[in-house]
Amino acid sequence: MRKKNDNNQRLLAIIPARNEAATVGEIVRRVRAAVGSAILVVNDASSDDTSAQARLAGACVIDLPSQLGAWGAAQTGLRYAKRNRFTAALTLDADGQHHPEELPTLLDGWRRSGANVAIGTFPQRLSLAKRLAWRYFRLLTGIGVQDFTSGLRVYDRNAIRVLASRQASLFDYQDLGVLMLLRKKGLDLHEVPTVMSPRRSGGSRVFSSWPMVARYMLHTTVLCFAQFGVRGRFAQARAGTHA
Amino acid sequence: MSAVITTALIGILMATAILYLVRRDHLHGSYALWWLAVAAAALLLGIFPQTIDWLGRITGIAYAPVLPIIFGLGMILLRMLKMDIDRSRSERQLRRLTQKLGILEEELAQTREVLKLQPSAETTASRTKTAQIIPLSKSGDA
Numbered sequence: 001m002r003k004k005n006d007n008n009q010r011l012l013a014i015i016p017a018r019n020e021a022a023t024v025g026e027i028v029r030r031v032r033a034a035v036g037s038a039i040l041v042v043n044d045a046s047s048d049d050t051s052a053q054a055r056l057a058g059a060c061v062i063d064l065p066s067q068l069g070a071w072g073a074a075q076t077g078l079r080y081a082k083r084n085r086f087t088a089a090l091t092l093d094a095d096g097q098h099h100p101e102e103l104p105t106l107l108d109g110w111r112r113s114g115a116n117v118a119i120g121t122f123p124q125r126l127s128l129a130k131r132l133a134w135r136y137f138r139l140l141t142g143i144g145v146q147d148f149t150s151g152l153r154v155y156d157r158n159a160i161r162v163l164a165s166r167q168a169s170l171f172d173y174q175d176l177g178v179l180m181l182l183r184k185k186g187l188d189l190h191e192v193p194t195v196m197s198p199r200r201s202g203g204s205r206v207f208s209s210w211p212m213v214a215r216y217m218l219h220t221t222v223l224c225f226a227q228f229g230v231r232g233r234f235a236q237a238r239a240g241t242h243a
Numbered sequence: 244m245s246a247v248i249t250t251a252l253i254g255i256l257m258a259t260a261i262l263y264l265v266r267r268d269h270l271h272g273s274y275a276l277w278w279l280a281v282a283a284a285a286l287l288l289g290i291f292p293q294t295i296d297w298l299g300r301i302t303g304i305a306y307a308p309v310l311p312i313i314f315g316l317g318m319i320l321l322r323m324l325k326m327d328i329d330r331s332r333s334e335r336q337l338r339r340l341t342q343k344l345g346i347l348e349e350e351l352a353q354t355r356e357v358l359k360l361q362p363s364a365e366t367t368a369s370r371t372k373t374a375q376i377i378p379l380s381k382s383g384d385a
Contacts (some may be wrong), residue, residue: 044343060353062345068338076342083346169335 011037014077017094018044028057030100044214106153120152274371
């Protein structure tokens, strides 16, 4: 399922945000300057004025009535993209760890690879715990991505269709479950090295404490086992990743 | 004889409690059926506890009283599994509804914006009335 290499893509930039009033406005302006696409901020039931700041910066804003988590908010954006016939969607975090200036590089890498999905990763920022965790999951799933939790991604129309479906509604994070579903549907991934900065406010949602890490590892391992029937596509996905 | 009275009492109490709660109509279709079956079983085993001995002889289990315990536990486990499956389904539904609500609210706001921008001439008085802007409270208590 290779997409045609056309330049008249309708691109939507999706920014899930929860209590990011301090940075969201600036991010929206920088995204507009960098890629000039339509911008959608999905406000995940923030208690601060994230929504107002994003509107002020000129983004289209969806206010979720109750908190859905990082993936729930991102999926809302993907459903919006599908509904409004966008042909591509990119997601980035609102906290400033992803530099909007890197987006053209990511989009370029994505177009050139011809893959359905591109993931922007920054291997240098990974802690030892994360490195070990990802090595374990690479072994388990055969998906050769450096950073599974990177929220800096580009999806094409097919990927949007798959991820907007009911099947993708029970994931909690934009990570392995999402990638495994994409692979199950025969879509391919491409990894683009980018520059990121450490989070300014707050730590990683997943890697905040050891019990959380243990819970996450267990949860994701179970998810991997639930997907075991699709081992046949491993080689394919790997080839797509290293293309 | 008193043991039989005790079990009969327990069985009847359980059955009436379940029947009473089911009758109050708080249960959804198949759940009511399940609980009615439980009530019937409680009544049957309570009034005729010798059924268990008979079942023990048929199945070849020497200590018959464990039969209802094992069977009951198995049913409870199955029931819990079914509950978790149902909960996952409603969680999925709830998430999707929340997302759809957010998307529709945004589209509604945009539609209102478009309608507001239209010149409201005197000739379209009736139209402007239908397109009146109703202020929505920001607090999302939906």
